Amino acid sequence: MPTLTKNKYLTKQELIEILQNNGEPLASKNIQELAEQAISQHDIPHSKMEEWRKTSLKKLLEHTFRYGKKIDLERHVIERFNISGMYSNLLVFVNGYFVPSLSRLLDSSDIVVFSNMAEARSMFPQVFDKYYNRTEAHKVNLFAALNTRYAADGAFVLIKDNVKVKNPVHIYFFSDGEDQKIISQTRNLIIAGAGSKASVLLSYHPLSTDYMYNNSVTEIFVEHDAYMDFNIFQGEGYDSFHTNLVNVEVERGGQFYSHTISLCGEIMRNDLRVRFNGPEAYAELNGLAMPDHDQVHDNTLFVHHKSGGSISRQFYRNIVDNNARAVFYGKVLIDKGAKKSEAYQLNNNILLTTTAKVHSKPHLIIYNDDVAASHGSTTGQIDREALFYMQARGISEKKARTLLLQAFANEVLNKIQIDTYKFYVKTLIRKRLQGEKVEMLCAKLGQCRFEPDYE
Amino acid sequence: MEPLLKIIDLHATVEGKKILNGINLEIYPGEIHAIMGPNGSGKSTLASVLAGKPGYEVTGGQVYFMGKNLLELKPEERAREGLFLAFQHPVEIPGVTLVNFLKTAVEEIYKHRGLEPPSAAQFLRLLREKKEMLEFDMKIENRSVNEGFSGGEKKKNEMLQLAVLDPKLAILDEIDSGLDVDALREVANGVNKIKNENNAFLLITHYQRLLNYVVPDKVHILYKGQIIMSGDKNLALEVEERGYDWIKNNETV
Numbered sequence A: 001m002p003t004l005t006k007n008k009y010l011t012k013q014e015l016i017e018i019l020q021n022n023g024e025p026l027a028s029k030n031i032q033e034l035a036e037q038a039i040s041q042h043d044i045p046h047s048k049m050e051e052w053r054k055t056s057l058k059k060l061l062e063h064t065f066r067y068g069k070k071i072d073l074e075r076h077v078i079e080r081f082n083i084s085g086m087y088s089n090l091l092v093f094v095n096g097y098f099v100p101s102l103s104r105l106l107d108s109s110d111i112v113v114f115s116n117m118a119e120a121r122s123m124f125p126q127v128f129d130k131y132y133n134r135t136e137a138h139k140v141n142l143f144a145a146l147n148t149r150y151a152a153d154g155a156f157v158l159i160k161d162n163v164k165v166k167n168p169v170h171i172y173f174f175s176d177g178e179d180q181k182i183i184s185q186t187r188n189l190i191i192a193g194a195g196s197k198a199s200v201l202l203s204y205h206p207l208s209t210d211y212m213y214n215n216s217v218t219e220i221f222v223e224h225d226a227y228m229d230f231n232i233f234q235g236e237g238y239d240s241f242h243t244n245l246v247n248v249e250v251e252r253g254g255q256f257y258s259h260t261i262s263l264c265g266e267i268m269r270n271d272l273r274v275r276f277n278g279p280e281a282y283a284e285l286n287g288l289a290m291p292d293h294d295q296v297h298d299n300t301l302f303v304h305h306k307s308g309g310s311i312s313r314q315f316y317r318n319i320v321d322n323n324a325r326a327v328f329y330g331k332v333l334i335d336k337g338a339k340k341s342e343a344y345q346l347n348n349n350i351l352l353t354t355t356a357k358v359h360s361k362p363h364l365i366i367y368n369d370d371v372a373a374s375h376g377s378t379t380g381q382i383d384r385e386a387l388f389y390m391q392a393r394g395i396s397e398k399k400a401r402t403l404l405l406q407a408f409a410n411e412v413l414n415k416i417q418i419d420t421y422k423f424y425v426k427t428l429i430r431k432r433l434q435g436e437k438v439e440m441l442c443a444k445l446g447q448c449r450f451e452p453d454y455e
Numbered sequence B: 001m002e003p004l005l006k007i008i009d010l011h012a013t014v015e016g017k018k019i020l021n022g023i024n025l026e027i028y029p030g031e032i033h034a035i036m037g038p039n040g041s042g043k044s045t046l047a048s049v050l051a052g053k054p055g056y057e058v059t060g061g062q063v064y065f066m067g068k069n070l071l072e073l074k075p076e077e078r079a080r081e082g083l084f085l086a087f088q089h090p091v092e093i094p095g096v097t098l099v100n101f102l103k104t105a106v107e108e109i110y111k112h113r114g115l116e117p118p119s120a121a122q123f124l125r126l127l128r129e130k131k132e133m134l135e136f137d138m139k140i141e142n143r144s145v146n147e148g149f150s151g152g153e154k155k156k157n158e159m160l161q162l163a164v165l166d167p168k169l170a171i172l173d174e175i176d177s178g179l180d181v182d183a184l185r186e187v188a189n190g191v192n193k194i195k196n197e198n199n200a201f202l203l204i205t206h207y208q209r210l211l212n213y214v215v216p217d218k219v220h221i222l223y224k225g226q227i228i229m230s231g232d233k234n235l236a237l238e239v240e241e242r243g244y245d246w247i248k249n250n251e252t253v
């Protein structure tokens, strides 16, 4: 058990020691070896690395996290995280461990295989071997390499060819540990078979500790002409951390939609990487982050147009309060051979205080002329003229601000495809903007600290 | 009878620049006043100061609205008390639908007046009735406030809000600019329909043509932040014919 007596921050070795105690790894010996080599090569990300320039991990490395216990929760404990009206296939993980008693499959198991990774590995070894780490997650950064080497479980979703899954697939990740600093390391694999269609939601919540650290990797394979609507809801506790990598491969004619909502957490780092393997592929990456206090929410995107006739759209918005910081780094690479590609990037930010910051960098790298591309980035304050216009109609300043910020957020939220979930998020955000208690975002009921610090 | 609005020697600056230099004006219930004056004379500034726009500093004088010290109130409190400003340049509010916006305003105003806020259905009925009364046939309720509205639609939207919020005093800042002849008539008819013995209008305008339809009780000429002449509706006709020079010259007499 490493302690922090000598150094203020965890060293790489200490980090490895913490993360390796995860039980039987999912990875084959071969992949374990590859990952270990990568681990020895990667540094802990630092500000001299291009993709980490604006996000320091010091705050994370101040803490000694431990894996939590395997806990069999009763259903009522997680009821407050229900999304009203959303009837979904459920997978539940607590502290990274699968809880079968809380999971349920609505759609027939003939069309969708829905399970935890450890079980999937023994039940579908061929599928597992074909896809596990096919995106070479270990190459991305140290955290993804550690995950690839040591992760012991996670969600497995396999949608068979030409199947349209009726109900959304909702995967819950809880941290439970009576105020302890709990780390969970999960590894998810989602395969959308050719011509299939499904909505998936990964949501992260605090149960009895606000100190949770998730180190997660999700690999998604959108086979040809498949349609994947992928959602991440980061509702982690106040002092939580997340290093999150989502690696996506889209084949010919496949469509990938993502919606990443970050509402809380000290450092939320999302790497979302999409590769178009076949022509006529489509990806739409949407996101909303609302860092408060000293939090940092970082969305680092990379879309690689390897194949022509493909379209990618990035649309991220940030509402930054207090001393918080938002980072948007959106990179698009269009290969020489990827003719007739289209890439659009848009990032809009509102700073609620004079000390809030945003770092916005849309970045297009294009190696052929036959391309349509645009990028834009705006950062500003709440529109004072609009505020006054609303006040002049009798609406209080606070209410007017809320309406304006909700409207700003809604342009992203309206793209969410699961209606019940969309409504849920909008309600949460309205409450947060009004400074109400948002108990879904807090481990301890009645201890939520959200106060908009408008100036 | 108490005046609805009483302005006494009002001085105001914007960014350190003196714009209003001693305005005196009384408006009584049932009256229609018009303010005319050259560009930059301070007409919109007066409207902004009355509505409580931030950035406008009152450096002297008093304003009473139904006996209350208006200048102490926040903009939203002024609106709830019954002051309405139709903006010369209505602001676009992306993502906030007119229905949502106006319903929120109605709720706050009703609450302030001690009335039960209308249900969604009641509100929609109210909105429909007012549209019919104004004979507006545009479909704007589910669009974002003013976003992508034509110039005329923006002005009509201000009128619609006025009709729904039913203020005591409505200040219309160039409601007539940018309107075609039919729209001008519609808007003017709207003013005539909304007007009653308990409320009042202050029309800021450059042109006589609005005043052909809406007959003012008093016409004031604002110049360099002061009302330098007041008269009846004929003063507007004279301005139309002769411009402002003769009044400016008069000022020094």
Ligand SMILES: Nc1ncnc2c1ncn2[C@@H]1O[C@H](COP(=O)(O)OP(=O)(O)OP(=O)(O)O)[C@@H](O)[C@H]1O
Binding pocket: B014, B015, B017, B019, B037, B038, B039, B040, B041, B042, B043, B044, B045, B046, B055, B088
């Ligand atoms: N926010 C501001 N900042 C700087 N100057 C201002 C501001 N608002 C008004 N002014 C100045 O105050 C003066 C009066 O402007 P105002 O808009 O009141 O004129 P107006 O009589 O309404 O003119 P118009 O007929 O053109 O609408 C102008 O010189 C204008 O430039």
Ligand SMILES: [Mg+2]
Binding pocket: B043, B044, B045, B088, B173
């Ligand atoms: Mg003006």
